[in-house]
């Protein structure tokens with residue numbers, strides 16, 4: 146598949162000499178090349194989106210969402226095709242890729258409620274004969290900068306809400322996984338959105354910087370690692386833009402002795418090793434309390450060692466590779482660091498080679514046990530299939546450990562005690578909480594609520610937060626004296 150930009154409803158070849166090799170992480174083969182676009186490409190897209198804005202804004206909201214209904218149906222019809230592309234460029238299993246796209250469909254479905262969600266407010270007689278109203282208007286041209294790990298879902302945390310609210314839009318996918326959005330843009334083309342309403346620009350840092358600086362782009366959403374999220378947040382804000390930036394994570398789970406251990410193990414293993422741990426809601430460290438330690442450790446080590454690893458398009462495979470060889474060596478060296486810092490390694494996934502896929506970026510599920518508190522490995526986002534185990538004696542200590550971390554994307558608890566669950570829900574410092582749940586991914590009708598260094602901004606993605614983010618409120622106070630009216 147050739148990777149092109151889609152600007153003003155035209156497929157254009159960026160005029161560049163630099164390309165990024167896109168590899169199938171299971172085979173190590175180069176499958177396409179991402180053109181590393183320039184600020185000039187961003188400028189063309191921003192001009193197209195600005196040109197489209199007046200007419201799109203004036204299109205009635207109930208007409209705007211008809212395009213989205215059509216897009217959702219086309220994406221559903223092409224569900225398998227999209228999922229296959231995700232597996233090829235991103236590595237996750239076909240089933241995981243299909244599940245990812247269901248989240249994208251759900252966001253389109255919720256955004257189709259914009260005629261209701263985008264309504265304003267009206268109060269009569271705030272003083273005698275004076276009324277006050279609030280209307281929501283689009284912000285203008287909006288852009289999203291996306292990460293590699295959910296190439297089909299993450300753009301849809303934003304795109305449907307932005308365009309349903311009357312904005313025009315630019316998407317920049319991760320240069321590591323450009324094929325999924327390339328294909329989806331072909332569906333967007335089939336839908337027949339007016340020229341310039343949705344634009345695609347491929348590239349890396351230069352394109353991102355072009356978006357951050359462009360005066361016509363009014364709002365930016367970003368998802369990626371924390372350091373880049375901070376950069377995006379600060380730079381976009383310094384250019385006077387509305388911005389939300391979701392960052393990295395290091396998600397804890399607490400296992401209490403009264404938890405259903407079989408269930409907890411299965412769910413924690415799915416969370417830690419699903420998508421090869423490359424999920425911002427993957428459980429990354431488990432804190433056992435009291436008697437939970439031995440039983441949970443034994444079961445989770447079994448679950449880790451028995452997971453079927455391979456190419457995500459082959460049947461029966463439960464876990465695919467990491468995104469690339471650099472990521473494999475980074476994860477393997479972090480496992481080594483954990484051991485150096487004093488952790489034990491009951492299940493070691495380093496040095497994995499899968500028959501038939503010897504050049505793949507595979508790391509098998511790994512368990513680091515007795516990870517010392519305060520160690521680098523206890524703090525660092527690994528973003529791979531590695532679960533660290535820690536142990537404390539009380540729920541209070543466990544919650545204190547959870548809250549001592551830098552990130553706040555998700556925290557989970559496994560227990561059969563309602564009061565422990567309530568205490569945890571009340572005290573845990575994370576924006577997405579799981580009680581007997583391993584991946585607490587909010588449905589599209591709730592906000593995706595990272596906290597601390599997992600999120601920079603105030604309005605989150607999805608649901609009413611997305612409506613708030615992609616609209617600006619205008620308040621009008623009106624007086625119409627009777628004597629001005631014509632007598633009828």
Ligand code: NAD
Pocket residue numbers: 290291292293294295317318319320348349350353354368369370371373374391392393394424425526528554593595599
């Ligand atoms: P990344 O930060 O490397 O890249 C994200 C985007 O930023 C890409 O489009 C990339 O082109 C761009 N980028 C990279 N370096 C840049 C630079 N120096 N200047 C400007 N732009 C730059 O992230 P990734 O590796 O693609 O994704 C994995 C990360 O994303 C993990 O940390 C994960 O936790 C996080 N993530 C967070 C969430 C969430 O909801 N909080 C969701 C998914 C992924």
